[in-house]
Amino acid sequence: MFYRENGQYKTSYKADQALFPIVQDRIFIGLVMVIAFIVIPVFASEYLFRAIFIPFLILALAAIGLNLLVGYCGQISLGTGAFMMVGAYAAYNLAIRIPELNLLVVFLLAGFVTTIVGMAFGIPSLRIKGLYLAVATLAAQFFMDWLFSRVKWFTNESSSGAVSVPELQLFGFLWNSPVQKYFLVLCIVALFALIARNLVRSNIGRSWMATRDMDVAAEIIGIRPMYAKLSAFAVSSFFVGVAGALWGFVHLGSWEPAAFDVNRSFTLIFMVIIGGLGSILGSFLGAAFIIFLPIVLNQIPAFFGIPISTATAAHLESMIFGALIIFFLIVEPHGLARLWAIAKEKLRLWPFPH
Amino acid sequence: MIARDIGEVILKVEEISLAFGGVQALSNISFDVREHEVRAIIGPNGAGKSSMLNVINGVYHPQKGSVTFKGEKRTQMDPHKVASQGVARTFQNIALFKGMSVLDNLMTGRTLMMKANLFQQAFYWGAAQREEIKHRERVEEIIDFLEIQSIRKTPVGRLPYGLQKRVELGRALAAEPTLLLLDEPMAGMNVEEKQDMCRFVLDVNEEFGTTIVLIEHDMGVVMDISDRVVVLDYGKKIGDGSPDEVRNNQAVIDAYLGVAH
Ligand SMILES: Nc1ncnc2c1ncn2[C@@H]1O[C@H](COP(=O)(O)OP(=O)(O)OP(=O)(O)O)[C@@H](O)[C@H]1O
Ligand SMILES: [Mg+2]
Numbered sequence: 144m145f146y147r148e149n150g151q152y153k154t155s156y157k158a159d160q161a162l163f164p165i166v167q168d169r170i171f172i173g174l175v176m177v178i179a180f181i182v183i184p185v186f187a188s189e190y191l192f193r194a195i196f197i198p199f200l201i202l203a204l205a206a207i208g209l210n211l212l213v214g215y216c217g218q219i220s221l222g223t224g225a226f227m228m229v230g231a232y233a234a235y236n237l238a239i240r241i242p243e244l245n246l247l248v249v250f251l252l253a254g255f256v257t258t259i260v261g262m263a264f265g266i267p268s269l270r271i272k273g274l275y276l277a278v279a280t281l282a283a284q285f286f287m288d289w290l291f292s293r294v295k296w297f298t299n300e301s302s303s304g305a306v307s308v309p310e311l312q313l314f315g316f317l318w319n320s321p322v323q324k325y326f327l328v329l330c331i332v333a334l335f336a337l338i339a340r341n342l343v344r345s346n347i348g349r350s351w352m353a354t355r356d357m358d359v360a361a362e363i364i365g366i367r368p369m370y371a372k373l374s375a376f377a378v379s380s381f382f383v384g385v386a387g388a389l390w391g392f393v394h395l396g397s398w399e400p401a402a403f404d405v406n407r408s409f410t411l412i413f414m415v416i417i418g419g420l421g422s423i424l425g426s427f428l429g430a431a432f433i434i435f436l437p438i439v440l441n442q443i444p445a446f447f448g449i450p451i452s453t454a455t456a457a458h459l460e461s462m463i464f465g466a467l468i469i470f471f472l473i474v475e476p477h478g479l480a481r482l483w484a485i486a487k488e489k490l491r492l493w494p495f496p497h
Numbered sequence: 498m499i500a501r502d503i504g505e506v507i508l509k510v511e512e513i514s515l516a517f518g519g520v521q522a523l524s525n526i527s528f529d530v531r532e533h534e535v536r537a538i539i540g541p542n543g544a545g546k547s548s549m550l551n552v553i554n555g556v557y558h559p560q561k562g563s564v565t566f567k568g569e570k571r572t573q574m575d576p577h578k579v580a581s582q583g584v585a586r587t588f589q590n591i592a593l594f595k596g597m598s599v600l601d602n603l604m605t606g607r608t609l610m611m612k613a614n615l616f617q618q619a620f621y622w623g624a625a626q627r628e629e630i631k632h633r634e635r636v637e638e639i640i641d642f643l644e645i646q647s648i649r650k651t652p653v654g655r656l657p658y659g660l661q662k663r664v665e666l667g668r669a670l671a672a673e674p675t676l677l678l679l680d681e682p683m684a685g686m687n688v689e690e691k692q693d694m695c696r697f698v699l700d701v702n703e704e705f706g707t708t709i710v711l712i713e714h715d716m717g718v719v720m721d722i723s724d725r726v727v728v729l730d731y732g733k734k735i736g737d738g739s740p741d742e743v744r745n746n747q748a749v750i751d752a753y754l755g756v757a758h
Contacts, residue, residue: 156633162621338619345618345625346604346611353594353605360592363554364672365580365609374615421596 162340179329184322192321195434200325200332201389203430206414207339207423208382213412214420215343216375217355218268219276222283224407226380228400230257230387232291232298235306238392239299246313246392250331253388254381261380268372284405291400307397324393331389335382339423342378351375352421413464417471419480428479436460503724504532507708508676513552513562515545515732522548523559523732530676535702535709537719539743540729541752546712547589549729550678553710554586555579566676581609585674587665589681589712595654599664602653603639606671607632636671643667643697659690666697670705677701679711683718691715695722720744728752 153159163169183196209223234253237244244252260283267279291297292304299306311318311327318327342348353361354371362368391398410433418429437460444451451459471478508530515523523545530536538546551557553564555576563572566582585606594602610632613625621629640649643663648656653664662682669677682698683691699722701707713719719726720740728736728743730752736743743749 156630156637157626160629160633341619341621341625342615345621345629346608346613347615347618349597349601349605350608352597352601356594356596357592359556359576360588360594361605362576363556363580363586364605364668365577366605367577378615 160344162337162344176333179333184325187322189321192325195438196325197321197328197394198390199430199434200328201386201394202411202414202434203427204332204335204389205383205386205411206418206426206430207336208379208386209411210415210418210420210422210426211339211342211351211382212375212379213415214422214425215348215355216351216372216379218265218372218375219273220280220379221277221405221408221412222264222280222287223383223411224403224405225284225287226257226261226383227387227390227407228287228291228403229260230254230384231391231398231403232306233257233384234388234392235308236297236299238308246311250385250388250392254385257384257387258377258381261376261383262373265373265376265380268376269369281405281408284408288400288404303399305397305399308392311392328389328393331385335385336423336427339382343423347371347374413468415478416476417467417478419478420476422477422480424483425478425480428483432479436463503534506530507532507567508553508710509565510549510553511563511565513549513559513564515548515552515557515559521732523552523729526562526729526732526734528727528734528737530708530710531724532708533702533706534724535698535711535722537723537726538710538712538729539714539716539719539726540735543731544729545732546729547680548732550586550680550710550712553579553678554584580672583673583675584678585669585672585676586678587662587669587680587682589684591658591661591665593653593661593665593668596652598650598652599640599645599656599667600633600636600649602664603636603667603671604632606668607636609672639667639670642670642700659686662686662690662694663697666694670701673705674707676708676710679709681712681714683713683715691718698722 153164158164163172187196205223205227209220212218212220230253233256234249237249237252238246264280264283268276271279295301298304311324313327318324343351350361350366350371351374353364353366354368354375358368361371387403390402395402414429414433415426416429417432418427419425437456440460440463441456444456475481477484506529509527510529511527513523513526514521526545526549528536538549540546548557552559553566555574555578558573563570564574565571566579566584569582594605597605611628613623613628617623617625640646643666645660645663645667648660648664653661656664666679666682669679679698683694686694695718698709698711702709711719711723723740725738726736726740726743727734728746728749730748735748735752736746738746
């Protein structure tokens with residue numbers, strides 16, 4: 144099948160501004176949807192749902208949130224783990240204190256709580272940039288670690304912040320089989336991905352990108368820097384907060400603050416860099432890459448019959464990660480998503496290279 | 498020269514003084530700009546021309562003096578507020594949004610006219626979609642006017658310099674400004690590109706009636722297209738008047754020939 148734009152004439156601006164103006168892109172998305180909603184549920188094992196698909200989707204959601212802030216608005220954040228933590232504990236408190244609340248409402252409210260916290264930690268961005276902002280957001284990480292392991296009220300008096308949630312109930316049904324959980328997460332993530340895509344092609348998305356690319360010029364054309372930056376922190380934190388709530392309720396079931404430590408923040412940054420800064424698709428690619436890489440690395444030696452200890456495998460994983468991060472930062476800051484775009488561009492011109 | 502009705506004073510700059518540490522970039526500068534006119538600011542390097550534009554649109558806050566635009570007097574104002582009064586601008590060193598397409602760069606020019614809220618934008622619904630299409634139509638007119646149809650989807654970072662300058666003008670025009678500030682729009686261009694740019698500037702002025710303040714080093718261009726000229730040197734105003742008056746002003750001639758002060 145050819146990836147071609149020619150012959151597809153748009154007769155209105157409405158058609159040209161559609162979500163995916165090129166037919167082949169629509170087919171691609173359709174295929175992905177069919178695979179996600181039909182093929183995987185039919186064929187995948189329980190283990191795959193629990194170990195791969197559910198964590199992949201939730202981390203992709205968090206990565207989209209982070210990407211809106213870092214990739215689209217150009218504001219660095221090293222506190223994503225902390226914001227996921229806020230989402231998880233906010234959802235926990237809502238669920239145990241107001242048991243009547245519908246679980247979806249709990250997740251949304253958890254997102255809003257995280258929005259407020261995220262905006263508060265985004266205020267320094269109005270004055271500082273780059274490394275200094277990174278340190279300020281890192282402070283969020285340490286603050287939240289402290290808050291949820293020390294302040295007992297937030298964790299219902301449990302020691303060291305360890306909490307567990309009851310089985311998932313939604314619309315009067317139990318949602319505890321892996322495939323049900325998968326569907327729940329898939330629907331939420333698909334909806335949020337669509338929202339993210341809509342935002343970045345709208346006025347607000349352009350104001351984020353303008354602020355990222357040239358903040359003085361953005362202000363001179365009428366974009367209020369405060370509004371652009373804080374709205375990026377707000378929307379990003381909302382996504383990350385919902386992801387945190389899902390991570391706690393759907394993936395883990397019981398957790399303590401260490402589940403959202405600074406490593407989580409770094410992993411998410413890596414996903415966004417490897418997947419592609421400023422790309423929604425890239426957020427999925429980055430999450431997939433980071434989830435699959437350890438599994439593949441574990442399989443390769445066994446496949447070739449080379450005995451390798453788990454410790455060595457873990458070291459290898461870190462080394463390959465490090466190398467890839469450096470590769471992408473230097474060679475292709477737009478990540479896997481850019482490589483994908485280049486491949487499409489090549490295909491568009493094929494077989495005539497010019 | 499051109500049949501336009503030069504109107505009342507629309508912009509008045511009074512006794513502006515601006516210093517950076519020890520450097521006095523502007524000292525006691527006053528001049529005015531009339532509606533629909535093309536007003537040039539000229540002067541040797543470092544004379545304070547760009548600083549003057551930065552004062553007008555609020556990027557620099559002068560230590561002394563005031564700016565009156567459309568009858569509203571101010572000593573300090575944030576750039577985005579100045580933008581909402583109808584002032585747009587291009588930069589000496591191109592300040593486009595490099596990662597965005599030509600179309601998106603121009604669409605940012607419409608930002609002040611877009612009113613859809615966050616939720617409408619999140620679902621690309623109602624006002625968000627209507628606005629997007631309405632403003633796209635206007636932006637396409639500007640694309641046609643500037644003859645950049647073929648590059649509308651190209652990221653601006655990939656365009657050659659001359660075209661980037663043109664896109665930057667487009668972004669400013671998209672805001673439909675009443676006052677347009679152009680900081681060396683023809684610098685670094687070849688003769689052909691310069692002619693195109695001159696034509697665009699004049700067309701904007703004639704067709705839309707936009708008032709233009711223009712910084713330019715090319716004297717031929719300045720003499721051709723401007724109604725009145727302000728001359729700055731070392732932060733001081735040394736001349737003000739029609740192109741002919743300025744050309745025959747001894748202080749101006751000295752400044753350009755580098756006579757000792
Ligand atoms: N942000 C700033 N910080 C410090 N000094 C500045 C700043 N902006 C301008 N200056 C100084 O003010 C003086 C006037 O600079 P300005 O850029 O306005 O000159 P110009 O007339 O535009 O020159 P050119 O023709 O080279 O563009 C110069 O001495 C410059 O170094
Ligand atoms: Mg200058």
